[in-house]
Amino acid sequence: MKNEPAVAFEAATKTYGDVRAVDGVDLTIRRGETVALLGRNGAGKSTTINLLLGLDEPVSGRVRLFGEPPARAVAAGRVGAMLQDTRPVPRVTVRELVTFVARAYPAPMRVDEALELAGLTGLAGRRVDRLSGGQAQRVRFAVALAGNPELLVLDEPTAALDVEARQTFWDAMRGYARRGNTVLFSTHYLEEADASADRIVVVDSGRILADGTADQLKRAAGGTVVSFDLAGGPTEGLSLLPGVTAVEIRGDRAHLRSADSDATVLTLAARDSIRGLEVAPVSLNDAFLALTGVTKSTSPSTSTSTSTSTSLELTR
Ligand SMILES: Nc1ncnc2c1ncn2[C@@H]1O[C@H](COP(=O)(O)OP(=O)(O)OP(=O)(O)O)[C@@H](O)[C@H]1O
Ligand SMILES: [Mg+2]
Structure with missing residues (x-):
């Protein structure tokens, strides 16, 4: 026993x-x-x-x-x-x-x-x-x-x-x-x-x-948030960047949820007008909301896409 x-x-x-x-x-x-x-x-x-x-x-x-x-x-x-x-x-x-x-x-x-x-x-x-x-x-x-x-x-x-x-x-x-x-x-x-x-x-x-673990949950929910100043640049195509699972535009900043932040950042960096680039893990809050399917955008009128990753393979 x-x-x-x-x-x-x-x-x-x-x-x-x-x-x-x-x-x-x-x-x-x-x-x-x-x-x-x-x-x-x-x-x-x-x-x-x-x-x-x-x-x-x-x-x-x-x-x-x-x-x-x-x-x-x-x-x-x-x-x-x-x-x-x-x-x-x-x-x-x-x-x-x-x-x-x-x-x-x-x-x-x-x-x-x-x-x-x-x-x-x-x-x-x-x-x-x-x-x-x-x-x-x-x-x-x-x-x-x-x-x-x-x-x-x-x-x-x-x-x-x-x-x-x-x-x-x-x-x-x-x-x-x-x-x-x-x-x-x-x-x-x-x-x-x-x-x-x-x-x-x-x-x-x-x-x-x-x-x-909390880290595994955050990664499963779309890992990382890559944000940058749009500086008037285009928002089309952001959801097509490698790794990106969701895009949110708040004010003049784009927030990209990414499952592969390296790939996302490398592709973004190849564009000339990227300013104020920040890479941060998603919060456990975001991870939880993504996992339970409650995707509530803080500013729905400016969101261009609210797609979240749907396949969450997380077993120990
Ligand atoms: N005694 C009961 N009779 C009928 N339905 C019940 C009973 N207890 C719970 N339920 C139902 O079972 C489901 C799970 O309830 P439960 O109390 O386990 O949820 P919970 O995760 O603890 O929620 P909370 O965060 O509100 O405490 C709910 O749909 C609830 O309405
Ligand atoms: Mg309870």
């Missing part, structure tokens, strides 16, 4: 009536990996997490945690979770709540350590129903840590947190991952996925669209 992956989905499917919330997902997460789950509202992130935790059963396919059915791994305290929907909390102090949860596990974390990792040391004596939204979020993190799990599953863990609390949260999460633990988190903050995950899995309509 030692070499079993932390998480293994095999063709797992979950339907709600006609909706295929999770649609034949194959996903393996090795021990020690930190994986971000990205996707639009309704993409299937929470359903995936519910299957993973055994809160829901797949209608077909199967899910294993450490080679076991989810319920067994959860009961053994190997999994800690922070779910998206919060429930009303009882009138106990932060320390009492974390202590109570920790006692339910066979080999819990020391309560002081869980409180410290979650940034709650100064709030340990405070009643849990008298906390701000962000503080309550940290209590949920401490509760997820209490059993000293090997696998931490976090559904939009930073949704209510201010900038500083998000920073503190990710520092704690990374510290926890560095101990060799496995983390799966969903988020709508792409920069968090970029900064904190080893690997990003993009889902849409219950399917995995892309799976790789």
Whole structure:
């Protein structure tokens, strides 16, 4: 059992009536990996997490945690979770709540350590129903840590947190991952996925669209943006330049998304009137929008073409 992956989905499917919330997902997460789950509202992130935790059963396919059915791994305290929907909390102090949860596990974390990792040391004596939204979020993190799990599953863990609390949260999460633990988190903050995950899995309509590092996703989405001043020059033919997958004209600058920036730049440089040339990687935001097919131009009236690359071969 030692070499079993932390998480293994095999063709797992979950339907709600006609909706295929999770649609034949194959996903393996090795021990020690930190994986971000990205996707639009309704993409299937929470359903995936519910299957993973055994809160829901797949209608077909199967899910294993450490080679076991989810319920067994959860009961053994190997999994800690922070779910998206919060429930009303009882009138106990932060320390009492974390202590109570920790006692339910066979080999819990020391309560002081869980409180410290979650940034709650100064709030340990405070009643849990008298906390701000962000503080309550940290209590949920401490509760997820209490059993000293090997696998931490976090559904939009930073949704209510201010900038500083998000920073503190990710520092704690990374510290926890560095101990060799496995983390799966969903988020709508792409920069968090970029900064904190080893690997990003993009889902849409219950399917995995892309799976790789942030850099791989950016490359798959059309790699690089080559921009330059038009200086009144022609815009025709830009989409035909080598490597170019999309063209956008903003003001007097052309922005070319390119899958082969070397070829694009070399061809452009052969023209005499190129000024202010810049080459930059696409943002993870752009990559995400391209991957999920939401191509929303910031200035549609001046866009000459909105074609994006459609074939995204990204497997590990
Ligand atoms: N209990 C339910 N009953 C019926 N349909 C559901 C239920 N839960 C989820 N769905 C549907 O399944 C799909 C996936 O929902 P899910 O909650 O997994 O999305 P999500 O990626 O977590 O979205 P969000 O970013 O909004 O949290 C959606 O179409 C949703 O409407
Ligand atoms: Mg969700």
